[in-house]
Amino acid sequence: MSAPTDKTLLQVEGLRTVFETRDGTVCAVDGVDVIVERGECLGVVGESGSGKSVTFNSVMGLVRSPGRIEAGRIMFEGRDLRALNQTEMRAVRGRDIAMTMQDAMTALNPALTVGEQIAEMLEAHDKGLPSGRNARRRAIRAHSVKMLGLVGIASPETRLGQYPHEFSGGMRQRIMIAIALASMPKLLIADEPTTALDVTIQAQVLELITDTRAKLGMSVVLITHDLGVVAEHCDRVMVMYAGQVVEQGRTADVIMRPKHPYTKGLLGSLPRLSLRGQRIEPIEGQVPELIDLPAQCRFYSRCRERGPECLKNIEMRDAGNGQTARCVRVQKELAT
Numbered sequence: 001m002s003a004p005t006d007k008t009l010l011q012v013e014g015l016r017t018v019f020e021t022r023d024g025t026v027c028a029v030d031g032v033d034v035i036v037e038r039g040e041c042l043g044v045v046g047e048s049g050s051g052k053s054v055t056f057n058s059v060m061g062l063v064r065s066p067g068r069i070e071a072g073r074i075m076f077e078g079r080d081l082r083a084l085n086q087t088e089m090r091a092v093r094g095r096d097i098a099m100t101m102q103d104a105m106t107a108l109n110p111a112l113t114v115g116e117q118i119a120e121m122l123e124a125h126d127k128g129l130p131s132g133r134n135a136r137r138r139a140i141r142a143h144s145v146k147m148l149g150l151v152g153i154a155s156p157e158t159r160l161g162q163y164p165h166e167f168s169g170g171m172r173q174r175i176m177i178a179i180a181l182a183s184m185p186k187l188l189i190a191d192e193p194t195t196a197l198d199v200t201i202q203a204q205v206l207e208l209i210t211d212t213r214a215k216l217g218m219s220v221v222l223i224t225h226d227l228g229v230v231a232e233h234c235d236r237v238m239v240m241y242a243g244q245v246v247e248q249g250r251t252a253d254v255i256m257r258p259k260h261p262y263t264k265g266l267l268g269s270l271p272r273l274s275l276r277g278q279r280i281e282p283i284e285g286q287v288p289e290l291i292d293l294p295a296q297c298r299f300y301s302r303c304r305e306r307g308p309e310c311l312k313n314i315e316m317r318d319a320g321n322g323q324t325a326r327c328v329r330v331q332k333e334l335a336t
């Protein structure tokens, strides 16, 4: 992983998050490092079950029993988020870091109007709201109308008074983004923001995130199965497999010169020049069970390039240009 700089907003080091199950301890996230710089968009890709959501739920302090963070440091603007108590962490959520959940349908509260939910977020984080009751109410309303307009909801004044079920799936997704953005977070974590949306709405939602990123100067973590989205919207990309980061680097480098056989597999089945809209194609074989994994490359059983030298724990290796990959074959290339 590249080194932190003055511009580093979020730095995760050695994150390990486990779930106790009847079959044993599932190590969903095992030694994950992440760096997010100010203003950048980081893409996170990997097959289902690779640990993408658990990694960022851990950052948000939202891992619930039987899960727990077992090790690692989560530094946000120089503060150690793991050292915060619940009240302090609640203040960070939404105000500094907002996350839109994979499941938009259930993430919204069905019993509250959209306006009430945006207001709740604004009240909780209280960024420069006036103190008088009426002035405060007016400010919240004005800001809520603005947010709904920003996410492309027509007649926002009327729409504020409606409940989630009165909106289409695509609109609900955009409303969740509006709620996340209402507090002007420094970091937006969008977990599969366009899953289950039709192609036109997908494009709108992503444009919205990218535009808002530019306007607010915020950073974005985009969790997605869609490599076309990564190619188009992300400065850097991180590829996860079986609870580990297996490759990361600048998007263009990783897509044009993938170093890890898993990344090559993900890209291999895609037509190079039309990545748009392509989801990850399955690679032959199965992701290993994340319980009591042997000390060897986790991709071993599915790897076309495997050899006896892969039967040990593999560290991330430097491929040059800030690109790293967890494969014994990786060699540093001269800067281009």
Ligand SMILES: Nc1ncnc2c1ncn2[C@@H]1O[C@H](COP(=O)(O)OP(=O)(O)OP(=O)(O)O)[C@@H](O)[C@H]1O
Residues within 6 Å of the ligand: 019, 021, 026, 028, 046, 047, 048, 049, 050, 051, 052, 053, 054, 055, 066, 067, 102, 290
């Ligand atoms: N509540 C839980 N109990 C037990 N294991 C869990 C639980 N939640 C997650 N896991 C484990 O963590 C692994 C990683 O899950 P995670 O949701 O992070 O995957 P993901 O990469 O986000 O996948 P997807 O693309 O399907 O969203 C799962 O395969 C599962 O083994």
Ligand code: NI
Residues within 6 Å of the ligand: 052, 053, 054, 102, 191
């Ligand atoms: Ni997920």
